Amino acid sequence: MPRLTIRIDFDNGDQLGPGKVRLLELVAETGSIRKAAAQMKMSYRKAWLLLQALENTFQESLIVTATGGRAGGGARLTPLGARIAALYRGIEAKTLKGSSTDLRTLEKHTSHKRLR
């Protein structure tokens, strides 16, 4: 089955796509921007800039960070941060479901060079 990737272009010109969404999800999973960045093989700075861009798009905090303390800092998503990732994955899932016949038709016509 082919995979789908969706990019959303908002009216203000900002974009939401798989990279930013995955980053949000990994911050939630790992509890750390640094670990999330490492899993995506990107620099901490790159991850931080992407998250800044996201918060700029939505004009609200999507991530809460704590510094120091016993847990040595860490990060988690705000409710809106979690909501945005979930909405994106929902759109993706609905597309896959609604278009599975079309996708299979396209796939059927492709060559099969590489097995995965």
Add this chain to the structure above:
Amino acid sequence: MPRLTIRIDFDNGDQLGPGKVRLLELVAETGSIRKAAAQMKMSYRKAWLLLQALENTFQESLIVTATGGRAGGGARLTPLGARIAALYRGIEAKTLKGSSTDLRTLEKHTSHKRLR
């Protein structure tokens, strides 16, 4: 209303996205690879390579070209070429329709920096 862009990753590793689909549509509209390339502001060579990649993905002719004659050459889509573009646009349309509530919810949370 936000815009959606869909990219399909086939099992063989090849991709189908908005650029290749638009190119097919413009060849159909203009009857010429050169004119289609010009409308997309890309070189003829770039357009030709994209179309070669597409035909390689689908292992069948998607475009028929005629050289010389009164019409001075020209290009048109094969039935499969037209079908692929139509299937892609169908998936796009179904996604927009099926996800309009989610998209509006996301849009509602964005800032409105630029009017379009």
